[in-house]
Amino acid sequence: MSGANGAGARTGRRVLLDGRPVTLAERPLKGGGEASVYPVEGEPGIVVKLYRERPGAEQERRLTRMLAMSPLGDRPIDSNQAPELAWPTALARSPEGAFLGYAMRRFGEPEHVQLVGLFTRSQRLRLFPERADWRFLLGVAWNLAFMTARMHHEGLVVGDFSSSNVVVDRNGFVTFLDCDSIAFTDRGTRESFPCLMHTTDYSAPERQAGGPASKESDDFALSVLVYQLLAVGNHPFGGVPHDSQEDSTVKDNIAASISYVVRPERVVVPRGIIDPTVLPPGLLTLARRAFGPGVLDPKSRPTAQDWLRALDEERGRVRVCTARARHTYGSHLTSCPWCARAAATGQDLFNAPEPRQQVRTQVHVPPQSPQPPPVPPPLAASGRFDARKLVWALMAVIAVIILVALLASAMDP
Amino acid sequence: MMNEPPPPTAVPQYADFDFELDNNAQRLPLVLCLDNSRSMEGRPIQALNEALREWTRELHDDVSLSYSVEVAVITFGDQSVTAYRGAEPLYPGMNLSPFVPAHAFTAPTLAANGVTLMTEAVELAMQIVAARKTELRKLGLQYYRPQICLVTDGLPTDGTGHYTTTWQRIVPVLAEEQRSRRFRLYAIGVGGITERGQAVLRAFAPTYNAQLQGFPFRELLQMMSASAAAEQKGEGEEAFEKIFHQFRTQRPAWEA
Numbered sequence: 001m002s003g004a005n006g007a008g009a010r011t012g013r014r015v016l017l018d019g020r021p022v023t024l025a026e027r028p029l030k031g032g033g034e035a036s037v038y039p040v041e042g043e044p045g046i047v048v049k050l051y052r053e054r055p056g057a058e059q060e061r062r063l064t065r066m067l068a069m070s071p072l073g074d075r076p077i078d079s080n081q082a083p084e085l086a087w088p089t090a091l092a093r094s095p096e097g098a099f100l101g102y103a104m105r106r107f108g109e110p111e112h113v114q115l116v117g118l119f120t121r122s123q124r125l126r127l128f129p130e131r132a133d134w135r136f137l138l139g140v141a142w143n144l145a146f147m148t149a150r151m152h153h154e155g156l157v158v159g160d161f162s163s164s165n166v167v168v169d170r171n172g173f174v175t176f177l178d179c180d181s182i183a184f185t186d187r188g189t190r191e192s193f194p195c196l197m198h199t200t201d202y203s204a205p206e207r208q209a210g211g212p213a214s215k216e217s218d219d220f221a222l223s224v225l226v227y228q229l230l231a232v233g234n235h236p237f238g239g240v241p242h243d244s245q246e247d248s249t250v251k252d253n254i255a256a257s258i259s260y261v262v263r264p265e266r267v268v269v270p271r272g273i274i275d276p277t278v279l280p281p282g283l284l285t286l287a288r289r290a291f292g293p294g295v296l297d298p299k300s301r302p303t304a305q306d307w308l309r310a311l312d313e314e315r316g317r318v319r320v321c322t323a324r325a326r327h328t329y330g331s332h333l334t335s336c337p338w339c340a341r342a343a344a345t346g347q348d349l350f351n352a353p354e355p356r357q358q359v360r361t362q363v364h365v366p367p368q369s370p371q372p373p374p375v376p377p378p379l380a381a382s383g384r385f386d387a388r389k390l391v392w393a394l395m396a397v398i399a400v401i402i403l404v405a406l407l408a409s410a411m412d413p
Numbered sequence: 414m415m416n417e418p419p420p421p422t423a424v425p426q427y428a429d430f431d432f433e434l435d436n437n438a439q440r441l442p443l444v445l446c447l448d449n450s451r452s453m454e455g456r457p458i459q460a461l462n463e464a465l466r467e468w469t470r471e472l473h474d475d476v477s478l479s480y481s482v483e484v485a486v487i488t489f490g491d492q493s494v495t496a497y498r499g500a501e502p503l504y505p506g507m508n509l510s511p512f513v514p515a516h517a518f519t520a521p522t523l524a525a526n527g528v529t530l531m532t533e534a535v536e537l538a539m540q541i542v543a544a545r546k547t548e549l550r551k552l553g554l555q556y557y558r559p560q561i562c563l564v565t566d567g568l569p570t571d572g573t574g575h576y577t578t579t580w581q582r583i584v585p586v587l588a589e590e591q592r593s594r595r596f597r598l599y600a601i602g603v604g605g606i607t608e609r610g611q612a613v614l615r616a617f618a619p620t621y622n623a624q625l626q627g628f629p630f631r632e633l634l635q636m637m638s639a640s641a642a643a644e645q646k647g648e649g650e651e652a653f654e655k656i657f658h659q660f661r662t663q664r665p666a667w668e669a
Contacts, residue, residue, distance in 0.1 A: 200647025
């Protein structure tokens, strides 16, 4: 529609996906410095990622190799579950045959929401209507640890692991996007494909310093993500150090190994923070290892499997608050932390604020009744959901244990 | 709603996001410093208003950006420099921060009129950024490097509409602030900006200045979002230069 001179120097809108011509939408869904992701006309199920600068031969070999792999193919299939990896499905080439990028399944809103959407009340309520309680967050953390553990088992390193390139669906299933940056070694040629991307808020110090991505750097990012989920969005490296004069960032706190989860006295703790003790003791111990000694010593970080085991122990024990809807919490607590917080701050983390008009009229109305109690959600539905998930979870854990046992025996001399 | 008594001041209306206690994400302050002087009258100011509304929608929908970004708007035109808190102009003495979390941001509808107090507007932008940083630090909240986006089609003037060289006084200040990474300044000349006007922008923002044909505000605001995303990801300076360069070399499709 807009003339040929409109869009500039790129190759135009027609590309070949494994030789099959398709037309890309005019505007990308998302564009960054490195690449843009385009919808495909007439095919709502897929997207095409085109690199801005013509990718080199190594990237083409990487993607060609990836097309021949089917990672995480051995999991028990739940028909409700989306794939855990947005794996490349075809190479994208120009009509002249130049390698431009690749196609993958589309994981878009509203079905799939970036993990960061779980971190604030307003977004949670907007994007995850009924199930975004603490138990849901715990379940998402479990799925994330499960995915990571299995990727590591298959020799894949996530590399660029962040709250923006993982998406979550309504059932709490996770999918990792940006698979073209995963680090792996080609088993045939022994060529290794490193991960060149990272997101500083999730980067272990050794990666910030320019080191390669590793299972241990994934373990660091996973620890941060799991903590954020369990602490309802709080980043463990938040807070402004007392001795800092200038700007302070999450990145700086990671590099200097300053986490309030371990050493709260070192920072002005972010206001409104959730006390780390909402984490059940087993999980808090792992967090303190990850954000204490584990920051500078990669080997002492809890692994994805450590997280998986500890999360699994808590899943079956979650308590449900009897006073307010959507309040669920760890079994180590004797009273509901979310009710306590709502009483202290006037804000309920898991329930929408009352409409403003109502608050205002309340001032004029004689105090006949305290607040109208929120209607509890139907418990039957969520109960069924949990039972099914528990069975699935158990199956999955057994699968992991078997895999690990197999691996261990295979590696025995 | 119409029968409701109006709130006594602007404060209660905003109290909700002042107390966004559950979000202690690292913040990304973003200042739009916009020329709404007489020369922007008609199609240009209309295009700006439309682009602001569309960008606001996109910002709300961007799960990642709306977690961190806070927006303040400053305009220069109409005999004065005005800071907006969302759609509402702030008056001296109100003592409110003009920054609004992205998810709660609503764009003001601007009218074009008056003179081009560009120097004062940039000074105010620097002041509100510094004040916001102090506030955030007190709250224990971290921040990414703020972005200030200056957009103009003219030359800095005094209150009577005459060109003035007072802009030169902020050049060394801006140079020092940018060298110390206190913010990234983008200075964009649009419409019929003259070579002399563009020279001012080059002096203000040696790295990120551009002269664009027409009034491609939509692309401009999208570039600000792309830069914000790069900042959130922790990209190096070369990524910002790449994003800016792409933006600068693209021609908006609706321009002839």
